[in-house]
Amino acid sequence: RNPATRRLFMNPVEKAMFEANEDMMFFLTLWSAKETLFKIVGQKGVSLRQDIALDMKKFTSAKNGILPGTVTKDELQHAYEVYYEIRPDFVLTYTNDGLSAIGLWESFFPDRAIG
Numbered sequence: 001r002n003p004a005t006r007r008l009f010m011n012p013v014e015k016a017m018f019e020a021n022e023d024m025m026f027f028l029t030l031w032s033a034k035e036t037l038f039k040i041v042g043q044k045g046v047s048l049r050q051d052i053a054l055d056m057k058k059f060t061s062a063k064n065g066i067l068p069g070t071v072t073k074d075e076l077q078h079a080y081e082v083y084y085e086i087r088p089d090f091v092l093t094y095t096n097d098g099l100s101a102i103g104l105w106e107s108f109f110p111d112r113a114i115g
Contacts, residue, residue, distance in 0.1 A: 007049075008048070008049065009030075009031060009034055009048035009049050010030065010049060011049050011050070011053060013053075013056075014030060014053075014054065014056055017056050017057075018030070023061065025061050025086055025091070026056065026059055026061075028091045029059060029067075029084050029086065029091050029093065030054060030056060030059075032084070032091050032092070032093040033054050033067055033069060033082040033084060033093045034048045034052050034054065034069075035048070035093075036082055036093045036094060036095055037052050037054075037069050037071055037080055037082065037095065038052060040080070040095055040096075040097055041071050041073075041076070041078070043073060043076060045073065046071065046073050047073075051071060051072055051073040052069065052070070052071050053069065053070050053072075054067050054068070054069040054082065055067060055068040055069070061086065062086070063085065063086055063087075064083070064084060064085045064086065065083075065084055066081050066082070066083055066084075067081070067082045067084060068080075068081060068082075069081070069082050069095075080095045080097075081095060082094070082095045083095065
C-alpha cells in the first residue's frame with residue numbers, strides 16, 4: 001500500500017499496471033510471485049525490481065492461475081511458470097525448477113542415487 005514499497009520491487013511496466021487499477025490482489029500476487037522466483041534462484045544480488053519480471057497481463061483476480069516469469073542476472077537467464085492461488089486470508093505462489101522428485105533428491109545427495 002505504501003508507494004515507497006512499490007518502488008522496491010515493481011519494474012516500470014508492473015508499477016504502471018498496478019497504478020491503473022490499484023487492485024490489492026494484483027499487488028499481493030505480484031509481490032509473492034517475485035519472492036517465489038527470488039527464493040528458487042537462490043543467487044545473491046538478484047533484484048526483485050531489475051532482474052525478475054512477471055507477465056502480469058496474464059493475471060486475473062480468479063481464485064488461481066499461472067504467471068509466466070523470467071529471471072535475468074548476468075549469465076543467468078531462466079523462464080518459470082509461477083502458480084498462484086488467491087484465498088480469503090492470503091495469496092499462495094509456487095513454482096519448480098523442472099526437477100523431478102528423484103532429480104531433486106539426487107541433486108542434494110549425489111552419492112545416494114535412487115534406482
